[in-house]
Amino acid sequence: MxxxxxxxxxxxxxxxxxxxxxxxxxxxxxxxxxPALACGPDDDCLVETGNYRISMPEAAPRGALVFAHGYRGSSRGVMRNMALRRLADEYGFALVAINSVSGSWNLRYSPGKTFSEGRDEMAYVDAVLDDVIAKYGVPAGNVYATGFSEGGMMTWTLLCERGSRFAGFAPMSGTFWTPEPAECASAPADVVHIHGTADPTVPITGRQIGQSKQGNLNTVLAMYRAHGDYRDAGRETLDTMTCEFARNPEGRRLDLCLFDGGHSFSVARLRQALDWLTQG
Structure with a gap:
């Protein structure tokens, strides 16, 4: 030989x-x-400007739930929430935990940040979505975004700048840093915002942190109502939340759900939001 x-x-x-x-x-x-190194809930999946983690359902995914962690959080921490992973499984969704750099998202006007020099978060999420769709067979038209606290701010930013890439949004306990945007680049989308009425960390009216200030939820909702021509469509009191509904001429929803409490994340409240978003 x-x-x-x-x-x-x-x-x-x-x-x-x-x-x-x-x-x-x-x-x-x-x-x-x-072969490419395996990734999943316990190992990072790599894209050009960062990484993410993913938990897959038992069968072929019907869609995906993209979760943005809060301040000082991580994709690793998100994957430790087994109740959240089970919720994604119930819908047949892949749970995609996106990951910030050093525990904080690079959002416009956030404290201690030089926005122009930080990572382009929208390009990063684009890369994650492209990777998830190509490698895991996630249907591109059935991806939902959610996040808590600073992750709620990240979710609102995605809603405003990448609305067409998602089927719906469920931001929780966070909007933008001031000044709040006067308009959004993306077309009107389906949104369910969840917030505690006694939240001391991210109050509904916002809170000063150094030279920065959190946005006012009512200002943001008014901007988005005008953006999508949403009109009042009733209210409903649930076991854990009181919700005010709005619809636009295309049937898009903009719902505000408030609960009596502080800065807390609840899988049960997220489940209600997903029920509405996925059922139209």
């Missing part, structure tokens, strides 16, 4: 020492392409 290398040197293996033959065998194995 003769082995031929790319530099056209031919060697008869029978005439080579045993150690050399073993070395050639290793080199031959290395010449084949290696």
């Amino acid at each position: 003769t082995v031929q290398f790319v530099w056209f040197v031919q060697i008869k293996l029978s005439e080579c020492p045993l150690v050399f033959r073993k070395t050639l065998a290793v080199l031959a194995l290395l010449s084949f392409p290696l």
Whole structure:
């Protein structure tokens, strides 16, 4: 048997020492392409400007739930929430935990940030979505976005700038930093916003942090109502929330659900939002 290398040197293996033959065998194995490293809920999936983690349902995914963590959070921490993972499974969704740089999203006017020098979060999310759709067979038209606290701010930013890439949004306990945007680039979308009436961390009217200030939820909702021509469509008192509904001429929803409490995340409240968003 003769082995031929790319530099056209031919060697008869029978005439080579045993150690050399073993070395050639290793080199031959290395010449084949290696499979991509596996990723999932316990290991990072890599994209050009960052990483994310993903938990898949048992069957082929019917869609995906993209979750943005709060301040000092991480995709690793999101995946530790087994109740959230079970919720995604109930819908047949892949749970996609996007990951900030150093525990904080690069959002316009946020404290301690030089926005123009930080990561382009919209380009990062575009890369994550493209990766998830290509590698895991997630239907591109059935992806929902949600997030809590600073992750709620990230969700509102996605809603305003990448609305067409998602089927619906459920931001929780966060909107924007001031000044709030006067308009959104994306077409009107389906939104259910959830917030605690006694939230001391991200109050409905916002809170000053250093030179920055959190946005006023009522200002943001008024802007988005005008953006999509949403009109009042009633209210409903549930076990855990009181919700005010609005609809626009295209049937899009803009709902505000308030609960008596502070800065807390609830899978049960998110489930209600997803029920409305997925059922139209």
